Every structure is written in C-alpha cells, then in structure tokens.
Amino acid sequence: MRSEFQYRRPASIDEAVAMKADLGTTAMYWAGGTDMVLHWMRSIHSPELCIDITRIEGLRGIEIDRDSIRIGAMTSLDELDRSADRHCLLNTLSDITKLMCTPQTRTIATVGGNLCNASPAADLSPAFVAMNADAVLAGPKGRRRVRMEEFFLGVNKTSLSGGELLEEIRIPLNPDLKVVASYRRIDRTVVDIALVNASSCISVDSDGVINGCGIALGAVAPVILRVSDAETLLLGLSVRELGRDREELQKVEELSAIAAKPISDVRASAEYRRQMVKVMVRRTLQDCAIQLKA
Amino acid sequence: MVNLHVNSRNVDLDIKPHRTLADVLRTEMGLIGVRVSCSEGECGSCTVLVDGRPCTSCLMLVNQGEGKSIVTIEGIGTPDDLDPVQEAFIEEQGFQCAFCTPGFILTAKAFLAENPNPTHDEVSVAMSGNICRCGAYPYIVRSVMRAAAKLREFA
Incomplete structure (x- = not known):
C-alpha cells in the first residue's frame, strides 16, 4: 500500500533543510520525482512528507566562470541538454542527456535527482567523476564539498547524511589548459540503461601535452570507479599519441579492466562487461583526441 | 487544496x-x-x-x-476547429487504435514550435519517447512532417 503524504514547497535551501530536520526520515526531499514516484508506488519509499525542492532558485541554473562550471542540482536534464553551446564540457554532458530516459521525462528529471538516486549505471555520474567534479552538500551544519567519486557509497547509497541535500555540482576549470571529455556506453536501444559505461576527461597545455586526466567506469561495480593508476600513465604524453596504438594506452585499458568488478546478470556476463570496459575506455580516449585536434 | x-x-x-x-x-x-x-x-x-x-x-x-x-x-482543438497537428494526423492516418495519439500530438506540437522545418530523422528522435503498440510509426512521422508544412504555411 503506497503511503499518504503531505506536500511542501520550501522557498529556500535553509527552509528545506529545516523542514527535513524537523521531521527526519519520514520527510523526503523530492526533485523531479521521476525515480521517486516509482519508488513511492512500489513502497520502496513511504514518505509522510514530500519536500519539493525543484523551485528553489538557489538550486537551479548553470553558471560558468574562470575556475569552474556550476550546475545547480535542480537543473533539469532538458536544461542541461540546452546548455551545449556554452562550454565544451557542457556539450559532452548535453550529449549524455540525450541518451537518458525520454524527451518528455528529461523535462522533469533533474541532474541532482539522477545523482542522488546513485544508480551504478547512471549516465552522468562517470562523466562528473572523470571531470574531477565536486558535489556541494547543504545541511543543518552548513555546507561541505565531497569529491564526486566519494559521493557514491553503493547501489542507491550516497554520502548525504543528517538531512543534507545536494546543492550543486562544481566542475573545476583551469584557464591555462584546454579540456575535453567523452562518454560511451553499451546499450541495446533508447530508454535503456548502460550495460557498461565509461567516461574520460583530458586537459592539455598549449604544447598539446596531457596535464590532467580523468577516467571513470560505470555499471561494473556498486559505485562509479575512478581508475587513478591508469590516469597517471597518460600524464605527460602528447595528445597526438592518444589516437595511436601505444603501449601506455593498452596498459590503460588493462588497468581499467582490472579495476572493474562486474557482476553477471540477466543483462550481460561479468566476462563480457570486463572486455567491454577496455573498448569503452579506448573509445572515450579516441573521442577526446579527436576533439582536441579540432 | x-x-x-x-x-x-x-x-x-x-x-x-x-x-x-x-x-x-x-x-x-x-x-x-x-x-x-x-x-x-x-x-x-x-x-x-x-x-x-x-x-x-x-x-x-x-x-x-x-x-x-x-x-x-x-x-488544443475541438472537432469543429482542429489544431493543424491534429488535422495532419487525420490526413496521414498517423494512428491505428489511437490510444497513444494524444501523447504523440502534444509531443509533436512542442517539437514543431522549436523546429518548424525538421528532417524525418529529427522527427523520429523527437518522437522517441512515445510508444505506439500498433506500430504506426511511418504514418506518424509522415503526419508530423505534414503538420510541420501546415504550420509553416500559417506562420
């Protein structure tokens, strides 16, 4: 039997956090609700109070300055899609949204909701991890920043605690470096979730030398995996080497496959997933090389 | 309330x-x-x-x-005064049982407001969130293309 609940629409982050603090676990933050409605209908969640945070101005919008891109947690996937021409990383994120759910659900679903649902197969999560993003959390004790790869603790588990909500995502930018990113996944068709996914983000200096590298894997462990040892191998290489069959690239693929801890299920076997990790990582790096040449 | x-x-x-x-x-x-x-x-x-x-x-x-x-x-329209998108669906028979049709028409209406001169492929992608169990998709895409032409005429 699905629960009956009251509905509130706080006007500010502080007001939302105070409401949640008052009522504790029986109150739930509600974003676009595209996952929450299903969880409520299936009684996975049985809230007594729904705190609709979608209209809080401080949680909305995308801003770019010298040092970072800020994406408010209540930015809809549709709004993120429309930000493509504002920055090359937003262009990558925009392409990702087009793979997610359906056009008429992307108008409701939010970036923050997708992250807080913490699906290991989520499409945006590996990209944010590869981009070195931080999650900014707001709670009764103030704000704190968590590295994106530390935000995810398990299937549907995040590091949000004590009545915190996700306020925004911060992607760091270095004005002296050129940055590009790519995301790839294996799926059957649209409205599908990834069997395996991966994202890479590469920064190069004015000489085309790789100065920063992020590689993240999804759907091959309970959390998004960051392959730090593989990233290190690429630092100092020229971007021209990225498209070629270099020893470092094969090693990056191997380290990624070793890092992956996939399971076998109805959708794919662990062996297949592990093999595909290599392919996805290679393709994301090739995509980055192509973008950097352009 | x-x-x-x-x-x-x-x-x-x-x-x-x-x-x-x-x-x-x-x-x-x-x-x-x-x-x-x-x-x-x-x-x-x-x-x-x-x-x-x-x-x-x-x-x-x-x-x-x-x-x-x-x-x-x-x-968006009445039987005596149909929306151009509704007219186009009737003229191109963009349905069979018509259960899904309201959803298709509303999706098409929002899409055409932003993209008045789409390609077939763009229409297919824009309609990808609507499922037609009768499988009338080729007729639906033609309906949306026809609706686009009608709306361009009005504009």
Missing part, C-alpha cells in the same frame, strides 16, 4: 497531495485524453504540455503542476 491552470481554465481541487498529475487530470477533471499506460514514464501516453514543454504527467505529483500552464489534448 490544489490550484491548477489547465487548458486556459483555473480550477481549485479539494484533493490529497499524494496523487499524480495524470491521475488528477483524468479522474478529477475528466480529461481522459491523458492516457495512462505504463505509469513509469516510458511510453509517453500521458504526455501533457507544462509551460509549453512535454512532460510525462504520470511521474509528476499534482502539486508540481501548480502555478504552471498545463495543456492536454482537449486544450
């Missing part, structure tokens, strides 16, 4: 908040052109326009529609 603005009409509804927008539009307001099929946001039958954008109303709480302009299939 929930206040909704639906098809240019303001209504106050004395209902509980834990209801979906699709459910309230159908059962409280009799707008049965809002079709509920999968109830999971995958089939697009329940598509309505919220501030001009297509939304799966089966995934929205009724309160999330407050303060916004909601348009259902009942709000």
Whole structure:
C-alpha cells in the first residue's frame, strides 16, 4: 500500500533543510520525482512528507566562470541538454542527456535527482567523476564539498547524511589548459540503461601535452570507479599519441579492466562487461583526441 | 487544496497531495485524453504540455503542476476547429487504435514550435519517447512532417 503524504514547497535551501530536520526520515526531499514516484508506488519509499525542492532558485541554473562550471542540482536534464553551446564540457554532458530516459521525462528529471538516486549505471555520474567534479552538500551544519567519486557509497547509497541535500555540482576549470571529455556506453536501444559505461576527461597545455586526466567506469561495480593508476600513465604524453596504438594506452585499458568488478546478470556476463570496459575506455580516449585536434 | 491552470481554465481541487498529475487530470477533471499506460514514464501516453514543454504527467505529483500552464489534448482543438497537428494526423492516418495519439500530438506540437522545418530523422528522435503498440510509426512521422508544412504555411 503506497503511503499518504503531505506536500511542501520550501522557498529556500535553509527552509528545506529545516523542514527535513524537523521531521527526519519520514520527510523526503523530492526533485523531479521521476525515480521517486516509482519508488513511492512500489513502497520502496513511504514518505509522510514530500519536500519539493525543484523551485528553489538557489538550486537551479548553470553558471560558468574562470575556475569552474556550476550546475545547480535542480537543473533539469532538458536544461542541461540546452546548455551545449556554452562550454565544451557542457556539450559532452548535453550529449549524455540525450541518451537518458525520454524527451518528455528529461523535462522533469533533474541532474541532482539522477545523482542522488546513485544508480551504478547512471549516465552522468562517470562523466562528473572523470571531470574531477565536486558535489556541494547543504545541511543543518552548513555546507561541505565531497569529491564526486566519494559521493557514491553503493547501489542507491550516497554520502548525504543528517538531512543534507545536494546543492550543486562544481566542475573545476583551469584557464591555462584546454579540456575535453567523452562518454560511451553499451546499450541495446533508447530508454535503456548502460550495460557498461565509461567516461574520460583530458586537459592539455598549449604544447598539446596531457596535464590532467580523468577516467571513470560505470555499471561494473556498486559505485562509479575512478581508475587513478591508469590516469597517471597518460600524464605527460602528447595528445597526438592518444589516437595511436601505444603501449601506455593498452596498459590503460588493462588497468581499467582490472579495476572493474562486474557482476553477471540477466543483462550481460561479468566476462563480457570486463572486455567491454577496455573498448569503452579506448573509445572515450579516441573521442577526446579527436576533439582536441579540432 | 490544489490550484491548477489547465487548458486556459483555473480550477481549485479539494484533493490529497499524494496523487499524480495524470491521475488528477483524468479522474478529477475528466480529461481522459491523458492516457495512462505504463505509469513509469516510458511510453509517453500521458504526455501533457507544462509551460509549453512535454512532460510525462504520470511521474509528476499534482502539486508540481501548480502555478504552471498545463495543456492536454482537449486544450488544443475541438472537432469543429482542429489544431493543424491534429488535422495532419487525420490526413496521414498517423494512428491505428489511437490510444497513444494524444501523447504523440502534444509531443509533436512542442517539437514543431522549436523546429518548424525538421528532417524525418529529427522527427523520429523527437518522437522517441512515445510508444505506439500498433506500430504506426511511418504514418506518424509522415503526419508530423505534414503538420510541420501546415504550420509553416500559417506562420
């Protein structure tokens, strides 16, 4: 039997956090609700109070300055899609949204909701991890920043605690470096979730030398995996080497496959997933090389 | 009490908040052109326009529609004065059983407002969130192309 609940629409982050603090676990933050409605209908969640945070101005919008891109947690996937021409990383994120759910659900679903649902197969999560993003959390004790790869603790588990909500995502930018990113996944068709996914983000200096590298894997462990040892191998290489069959690239693929801890299920076997990790990582790096040449 | 603005009409509804927008539009307001099929946001039958954008109303709480302009299939034309998109679907027979048609028409209407001169492929992608179990897709794409031509004529 699905629960009956009251509905509130706080006007500010502080007001939302105070409401949640008052009522504790029986109150739930509600974003676009595209996952929450299903969880409520299936009684996975049985809230007594729904705190609709979608209209809080401080949680909305995308801003770019010298040092970072800020994406408010209540930015809809549709709004993120429309930000493509504002920055090359937003262009990558925009392409990702087009793979997610359906056009008429992307108008409701939010970036923050997708992250807080913490699906290991989520499409945006590996990209944010590869981009070195931080999650900014707001709670009764103030704000704190968590590295994106530390935000995810398990299937549907995040590091949000004590009545915190996700306020925004911060992607760091270095004005002296050129940055590009790519995301790839294996799926059957649209409205599908990834069997395996991966994202890479590469920064190069004015000489085309790789100065920063992020590689993240999804759907091959309970959390998004960051392959730090593989990233290190690429630092100092020229971007021209990225498209070629270099020893470092094969090693990056191997380290990624070793890092992956996939399971076998109805959708794919662990062996297949592990093999595909290599392919996805290679393709994301090739995509980055192509973008950097352009 | 929930206040909704639906098809240019303001209504106050004395209902509980834990209801979906699709459910309230159908059962409280009799707008049965809002079709509920999968109830999971995958089939697009329940598509309505919220501030001009297509939304799966089966995934929205009724309160999330407050303060916004909601348009259902009942709000875009009448049998005597059809919307050009509705005309195009009839002329190209863009349906078989027609259960999914309101969702397709509303999605098409929002899409054509932004892209008045689309390609076949762009139409297919734009309609990818609506499922037609009869499989009338080729006719549906032709209907949307015809609707685009009609709307360009009006413009």
